[in-house]
Amino acid sequence: MPLKLLKSTGNEHNEYTKDQEVHVMNPYLDSMEEDILYHFSLSTRTHNLPKMFGDTKFVCVGGSASRMKAFAEFMHQELGLSGNAGDIQDICAGTDRYCMYKVGPVLSISHGMGVPSISIMLHELIKLLHHARCRDVILFRIGTSGGIGLPPGTVVITDKAVDSFFQPQFEQVVLGQVIVRSTELDKGLAQELLRCSGELPALPAIISNTMCTFDFYEGQGRLDGALCSFSPEEKLEYLHKAHKAGVRNIEMESTVFAAMCHICGLRAAVVCVTLLDRFEGDQISTPHDVLLEYQQRPQCLVSHFIKKRLGLPIMPTPPPQTSQGM
Numbered sequence: 001m002p003l004k005l006l007k008s009t010g011n012e013h014n015e016y017t018k019d020q021e022v023h024v025m026n027p028y029l030d031s032m033e034e035d036i037l038y039h040f041s042l043s044t045r046t047h048n049l050p051k052m053f054g055d056t057k058f059v060c061v062g063g064s065a066s067r068m069k070a071f072a073e074f075m076h077q078e079l080g081l082s083g084n085a086g087d088i089q090d091i092c093a094g095t096d097r098y099c100m101y102k103v104g105p106v107l108s109i110s111h112g113m114g115v116p117s118i119s120i121m122l123h124e125l126i127k128l129l130h131h132a133r134c135r136d137v138i139l140f141r142i143g144t145s146g147g148i149g150l151p152p153g154t155v156v157i158t159d160k161a162v163d164s165f166f167q168p169q170f171e172q173v174v175l176g177q178v179i180v181r182s183t184e185l186d187k188g189l190a191q192e193l194l195r196c197s198g199e200l201p202a203l204p205a206i207i208s209n210t211m212c213t214f215d216f217y218e219g220q221g222r223l224d225g226a227l228c229s230f231s232p233e234e235k236l237e238y239l240h241k242a243h244k245a246g247v248r249n250i251e252m253e254s255t256v257f258a259a260m261c262h263i264c265g266l267r268a269a270v271v272c273v274t275l276l277d278r279f280e281g282d283q284i285s286t287p288h289d290v291l292l293e294y295q296q297r298p299q300c301l302v303s304h305f306i307k308k309r310l311g312l313p314i315m316p317t318p319p320p321q322t323s324q325g326m
């Protein structure tokens with residue numbers, strides 16, 4: 001397959017980050033009379049996007065719809081907003097593809113599982129932020145992952161998002177050609193998040209590389225899928241190679257998330273908790289209540305970061321209580 005290295009994978013980003021506007025890399029977009037954000041059930045003609053979203057400063061995304069609803073309710077309480085957190089409405093109620101909640105300057109959006117699903121969401125999200133004329137927006141992916149050599153429950157703040165060959169890049173097939181994009185993330189933001197983790201009790205966190213795969217089972221070297229084409233020894237050899245390459249957790253969205261944010265001049269971080277240690281096994285057999293507490297850790301960390309950024313008083317608040325799916 002022919003490989004094409006996009007010229008826009010690196011340098012332009014530095015120019016774009018100066019003014020912190022959201023840059024869509026599409027010369028045709030601004031001449032369109034209407035832009036229908038189909039999977040959000042929103043449009044530039046039917047919705048006043050600057051009014052609805054113009055003050056957005058933080059966008060938090062994660063796979064599960066119930067987790068992102070619970071996160072929105074949690075943020076409502078954390079930001080001390082008036083009204084009942086339970087009354088927050090899903091802005092994308094016109095579709096069941098994604099859910100979206102806005103609480104003050106925070107948007108909480110679900111993206112489903114895997115690269116294609118989050119990629120579609122990100123196209124529409126970045127266009128939304130552009131149409132809404134948002135500035136200085138920071139994006140966070142708050143998710144779950146499998147750890148490599150870490151105690152379960154560790155929060156991994158991604159240094160480099162790498163592919164299944166441990167390369168910090170994302171390959172996208174466009175018109176039959178492979179385009180390779182950089183998956184660089186904001187190192188300063190990762191360090192700031194790590195400092196925040198140190199201010200929270202019971203929030204073990206590290207900065208390390210995250211591997212993004214296109215599958216949960218064979219793609220992550222699991223022996224328990226419907227198909228398995230390798231031996232237990234080969235699985236461990238691969239995981240050890242990943243570990244040697246600095247990979248400490250595996251999930252399914254970080255590379256495209258990092259690549260799209262990087263090109264569009266958006267500061268971004270990936271914050272995923274590990275649910276298990278893949279050196280120890282493949283099945284996620286931890287009790288549900290423990291998993292729930294684990295998945296709240298990235299939410300607590302990002303909430304702490306946001307409150308500090310907004311200059312709000314930091315008080316120890318209980319984690320989100322709403323029932324969340326895994």
Ligand SMILES: O=P(O)(O)O[C@@H]1C[C@H](O)[C@@H](CO)O1
Binds near residue numbers: 063113114144252
């Ligand atoms: O944000 P979530 O917890 O959905 O992220 C990981 C990666 C996949 O989407 C999913 C697999 O269980 O969890």
Ligand SMILES: O=c1cc[nH]c(=O)[nH]1
Binds near residue numbers: 147
């Ligand atoms: O092992 C895991 C756990 C959560 N998410 C993943 O992608 N892999």
